[in-house]
Amino acid sequence: MRKLFFILFAFAFATSLIAQTTGKYVLVIHGGAGTILKSQMTPAKEKLYKQGLQNALDAGNKILKDGGTALDAVEAAIKILEDDSLFNAGKGAVFTNEGKNELDASIMDGKTLKAGAVAGVTNVKNPITAARAVMDKSEHVLMAGKGAELFAAANGCTIVEPSYFFTTQRWNDFLDAKKEDSLKALHKDSTTGLLKQPSNHDYKYGTVGAVALDTYGNLAAATSTGGMTDKRYGRIGDSPIIGAGTYADNNTCAISCTGWGEFFIRLVMAKTISDKMEFAHESLKNAADDMIMKKLPALGGDGGLIAVDKEGNFTMSFDTDGMYRGYIKSNGESKVEIYK
C-alpha cells in the first residue's frame, strides 16, 4: 500500500513537472556586427568563425535540451564566445588607448527582471560570470572597475593575469588605430576626446550576445564585449547598460545588441523594442526592424541585434554588411550565418 502510494505520488510529481514545460526552446547568438565582407574573408577564416558560433550554440543547446534554464544557456553560450579569441569579448578583446583590455558584460532574467553587469574589468576570465554573480549574489545591478574585480574574485569567478587577454590580431588592430590617431591629431585638437573612428569598422562593433527562451517559458539575455579599439577616458558602451545593450522580460522578449554603443544608449534600444511590443502591440520583428533600420541610422548610428519573444519567434536585425549570428531550436532546426 505504501509502495503504491509512493508510485502514485511520483507519477503525479513527474506529470506536474512535464506540465510546466512546453518542450519548446530557442537559442539565438551573435558575435558582433560590422563591415564583414565576403570579399575580405578567406574560406578558412569563415570556417573558424562558423565553428566558433556553432560551439556556442551547442553549449547552450545542451543545457536547454536537458531542461536547463534560459539564464544558464545564455551564460554558457557567452562563455564559449568569450574564450574564443576570434570574438571581441573575453580573450580576443580589443585594446584601449592605453594598450589595455577593459571588459564589459551584462545578463538579465526575464522572469524576475533581475539583472547584473560589470564594466571595465581587466582580470576576470569570463566577464559574463561576474555579471551573473552581481545579479545572483548582490543587491546591485552594475559594478565597475577595481570594485567589480574584487567582487568577482570574492564570488568564485576565475581571475587571470591581464596578459591572458592579449592576442596578436587585436594588438595589430590597436597599432593601426594608434597610427590613424596620430595622423588625425595633426589636424585636430586631441584633448577634445572626439573618438577617432577607425576606417576599418570591423573591430568597432565587436560584441557577443545570446538570448534564449527555455521550456518553462522564461526569457534571458546576455551580452559581453571588449568595447571599441583605442577607446579612451573610461568610456562605457551599451553592453553593460540594462535597457540599452541587454534586456529581458518574460512578458515581451529578450534582446542583445551590438553596434555603435553610444547610439544604442541614447535610443535605449533594447527596452524600447520591449515597450513597442508591450504598449504598441507591435510584433518583435517589426519593433526591432523599425529601431535598427530606421531610428538608429536616423541618428547616424549602425549595428544590429538578436531577439526572441515569449512565443519563440526570433529576429536577427542589422543594418551593417554582416553580423556573425546563429540559432538553434528545440525541433533541431539550426543555422549559423555571417553576411547579409
Added chain:
Amino acid sequence: MRKLFFILFAFAFATSLIAQTTGKYVLVIHGGAGTILKSQMTPAKEKLYKQGLQNALDAGNKILKDGGTALDAVEAAIKILEDDSLFNAGKGAVFTNEGKNELDASIMDGKTLKAGAVAGVTNVKNPITAARAVMDKSEHVLMAGKGAELFAAANGCTIVEPSYFFTTQRWNDFLDAKKEDSLKALHKDSTTGLLKQPSNHDYKYGTVGAVALDTYGNLAAATSTGGMTDKRYGRIGDSPIIGAGTYADNNTCAISCTGWGEFFIRLVMAKTISDKMEFAHESLKNAADDMIMKKLPALGGDGGLIAVDKEGNFTMSFDTDGMYRGYIKSNGESKVEIYK
C-alpha cells in the same frame, strides 16, 4: 530709403525670433526622496532645505526667463544643488565603504537625444559640468573613473581636492552605516556583497535632479548624486544611466529620478515612462504614477521622480514619506515642498 529698409528688416527679424518662442517655460527640481518626516525636522533645518531648493530654481529661472535653453537651465540648477552641502551630490555627497566620495551625473537634450554622463568621479567640483562636457565635446555618452576625470580636466571642468567633498554630517552617517555593517557582518557572510540597507533610509536616496521645458519647446533633464552611503565594489546606480535615472525627448517628456537605483535600472524607469506616453498614449502623470506607485513597489523598490512634458504639464511622483522638490513656471507660479 536704406534706413527704412534696415528698420523693416530688423522688425521682420525680431518677429521671426518671437515667433519661434512660446514664451512659456517650466523648471522642476528635486533634492532626493526618502524617509523625510516632519517629526524629525527642525524649523531651522526645513528653512535651509527650502532655501537651497529656491536658490536652484532661481538660477534656472533666470536662464529660462532670459530666453536661455532648457539644457542650460537644468545644468545651472544642478550646479547650485551640487554646491549645497545639504544635498547628496557634489559637496555633501555620501561616503563609500572605503570612506571616499564617488560622484555620478548625467544630462540629456530632448531636441537631439544627445546625452552625457560620468560615473565614479572623485575630483570634479560639479559632476554635471563633466556630464555636459561628455555630451558636447566627445562622441561618447558615458565615461567612468579616472578616465572621466582626465576628460573633465582637459575640457575646462573645475578640479578640486577630494577633501573638498567632505562634510561632517555625511561622515557621521558613514560611521553609523559602518557600525551597522559590522553588527550585521556577525550574522552574514560579508563576502557576498549584499548591500546593508541602513536603517535610516534618508541618506540612501540622496540625489538631485532638474527637468525643464524652455520657450523654444525643448526639453532637458539632468541628475547628479553621491550614490548610496557605504556603497561598495564600484557600484553604479541609476543616476548616470540614460533611460534609467535620466531621459529627455522633445516628443514626450524630460525625467529625473531619485530612489533605490537598482530598481530604477531594472525597470528602465525614465524611458519606460516616455514610451508609455509615445506608444500607449498615456498622460505624463498617469505613466509616472503607474511606474512609481505600482511597478516600483511591486519589485520591492521605492523612490520618486520629477518630469515635465512637451506641453508644460509636470509631475512630482514619489512613494516615500517625502521628496525635496520645487517648480517654477513662466507665469511666476512657484513652490518648494518637502513632505507628502
